[in-house]
Amino acid sequence: MITTKKALKIILANVCPLMVVRNPLDEVLGCCLAEDIRADRDLPPTDRSAMDGYAVRAKDLAESPRELRLVGEVAAGIAKCPKVTEGTCVRILTGASVPKGADAVVKLEETTERDGFVKFLAITKVGANIRIQGEEVTKGRVVLCKGTVLNAARIGLCASVGKAAVKVYERPGVAVLCTGRELREAGTKVGPHQLRNSNGPALLAALENAGISRIEHQIVPDDPRILAEKLKVTAGRYNVIILTGGVSVGKYDFVPEAVRRIGANVRFHGVAMKPGKPQLYATLSGNRHIFGLPGNPLSVLTGFSELVLPAIRRLSGFDAESSHVTLKLPLSRSVHSKANRTAFVLGKLIWGRKGLQVASIKSCGSADLVAGAQADGVILVPRNIQRIAAGELVEFTPWRSIP
Ligand code: AMP
Ligand code: MG
Numbered sequence: 001m002i003t004t005k006k007a008l009k010i011i012l013a014n015v016c017p018l019m020v021v022r023n024p025l026d027e028v029l030g031c032c033l034a035e036d037i038r039a040d041r042d043l044p045p046t047d048r049s050a051m052d053g054y055a056v057r058a059k060d061l062a063e064s065p066r067e068l069r070l071v072g073e074v075a076a077g078i079a080k081c082p083k084v085t086e087g088t089c090v091r092i093l094t095g096a097s098v099p100k101g102a103d104a105v106v107k108l109e110e111t112t113e114r115d116g117f118v119k120f121l122a123i124t125k126v127g128a129n130i131r132i133q134g135e136e137v138t139k140g141r142v143v144l145c146k147g148t149v150l151n152a153a154r155i156g157l158c159a160s161v162g163k164a165a166v167k168v169y170e171r172p173g174v175a176v177l178c179t180g181r182e183l184r185e186a187g188t189k190v191g192p193h194q195l196r197n198s199n200g201p202a203l204l205a206a207l208e209n210a211g212i213s214r215i216e217h218q219i220v221p222d223d224p225r226i227l228a229e230k231l232k233v234t235a236g237r238y239n240v241i242i243l244t245g246g247v248s249v250g251k252y253d254f255v256p257e258a259v260r261r262i263g264a265n266v267r268f269h270g271v272a273m274k275p276g277k278p279q280l281y282a283t284l285s286g287n288r289h290i291f292g293l294p295g296n297p298l299s300v301l302t303g304f305s306e307l308v309l310p311a312i313r314r315l316s317g318f319d320a321e322s323s324h325v326t327l328k329l330p331l332s333r334s335v336h337s338k339a340n341r342t343a344f345v346l347g348k349l350i351w352g353r354k355g356l357q358v359a360s361i362k363s364c365g366s367a368d369l370v371a372g373a374q375a376d377g378v379i380l381v382p383r384n385i386q387r388i389a390a391g392e393l394v395e396f397t398p399w400r401s402i403p
Helices: 004-014 152-160 199-209 224-235 255-261 297-315
Strands: 020-024 053-056 066-074 088-092 104-107 111-114 117-120 142-144 165-169 174-179 215-220 240-244 265-269 280-284 288-293 327-330 342-352 355-360 377-381 393-398
Touching: 004 265, 004 280, 004 297, 053 066, 053 117, 142 152, 174 199, 174 224, 199 215, 199 240, 199 297, 215 224, 224 240, 224 255, 224 288, 240 297, 255 265, 255 280, 255 288, 288 297, 297 342, 297 377, 327 355, 342 393, 355 377
Parallel strands: 066 088, 174 215, 174 240, 240 288
Antiparallel strands: 020 165, 053 088, 053 104, 066 117, 111 117, 265 280, 280 288, 327 393, 342 355, 342 377, 377 393
8 A cells, every 4th residue: 555645746746737827816816826927117116105294305304393394295196296395395195206306204293284384393314204116126026926826915916016817727627426325415304324415515615715616516326337427427527526435345335446437547546544545546638637535524534635635736736845735733732543554633723822733633533523523634643653742743734725
C-alpha cells in the first residue's frame, strides 16, 4: 500500500491546470490569477492629502502660532484649485490633490478659522500629511503576480489599477456520486436499516467552500452496470468525479469494477491512511479524474481534504506546493494512535492565552460524524508513532481552505 505522501504525488503528477478565461471582477473571488497585473498609473496618481485640513508652505509655519490667509478650497475629485503663495493657505479635504505651491497639510484639529484667516497652533514639516505621487507603486510595476489567489483586497487592487476583468484559471465542475442501496436523502422516509445520505451534502458544502459552483449530485445503486453507465455519462461532463462508498472489498463494492469497465486508468487503490484506507484514484484522458472514497463520513471528509481538494486546487491553477495547505500548530493535549498507517485524528482549533492551538477530539470511528462535527480539520500522526505529547508541533489540515 502506498503512503498518503506518495498518493498525493501521483495525483499532482496527473493533474494539469484548466483553461484560462477572462472574467469580470464579481466572478473571480477565490480564483487563481493567470496573468500579472500591472499598475496602469502611479498610485497615488498625484500628491494627495491624507487629512482634512489646510494646504500650506511649511516655511510659513516655521514658528507658531501663526495666521495665514485662506484663499480657496480643494476637495477630492476637483482638478481646479488656487495656488498657495507666501502667507496663504487653501482648505483641503482628504484625498484631494495638493495645490501648487503647498508642501504640507496641517490637520483641521490643529487649527482655528475666523474671518478668512486660519490660525495654526503648531509648526509643521515639509511633506506632512501628504501621500506622495507613486509612493505605493509607480506606473507599469507588477502589483499582483500570476498564481495569486484572488481575495477581497486583491480584487479591490485590480479595480484600482483599472481592470474590470482579469484572466483566471477556470475551476472544474465536479460530480458527486454516492453509492449504497441503504441510502435515503434527508427529508424522506427512512427505515431502521437504512441510512441518511450525509456524504452528499457534506461534499457539496466542502466543494462550495473550495469555490466550486458547477456540481452534480446523485445517489447511485450498488449495481456495476448502472454505476459504469452513470460514470460514463458524468465523465463526459465533468473533470472530477467523486464517488463515495463501494470502493472496498465487500460483496457490493462495485466502484473498482465500474471504473475499470469505462476504461479508466487506476493509479492507486489503497492508501496507508486511517481513516480511508481503500481510497481509489483513476484517470481518464483529457485531464479527467475519478476519486473513490470509502463510504464512512470521516473517511470521506479526510480523503477529500488530503487528496481530492489538492487535485481541485491544481486544476484551478494553483501550483503543486500550494495545492495542499497545512498548518504547524502546538497540541493542547497529547494525541494517541494505534494505527500502523498515517492517522488523521480529528482536531479542533482553540484560541487561548497560549495563542492558537489544536486539540484532538475522540471519535468512535470513521462513521462518527457527531465527533466530526466538532472538528475544524485533522491532525496528522505519522505511521508507527503512538503518542505525541501536549505542546509539540503537529501538522494540521484545516477543513476550510486557507487561503
Ligand atoms: P461502504 O464504503 O460502501 O462499505 O460504506 C461504508 C459505510 O459508510 C457503511 O456503513 C455505509 O452505510 C456508510 N455510507 C456509505 N455511503 C454513505 C453516505 N452517502 N452517507 C452516509 N453514510 C454512508
Ligand atoms: Mg456501500
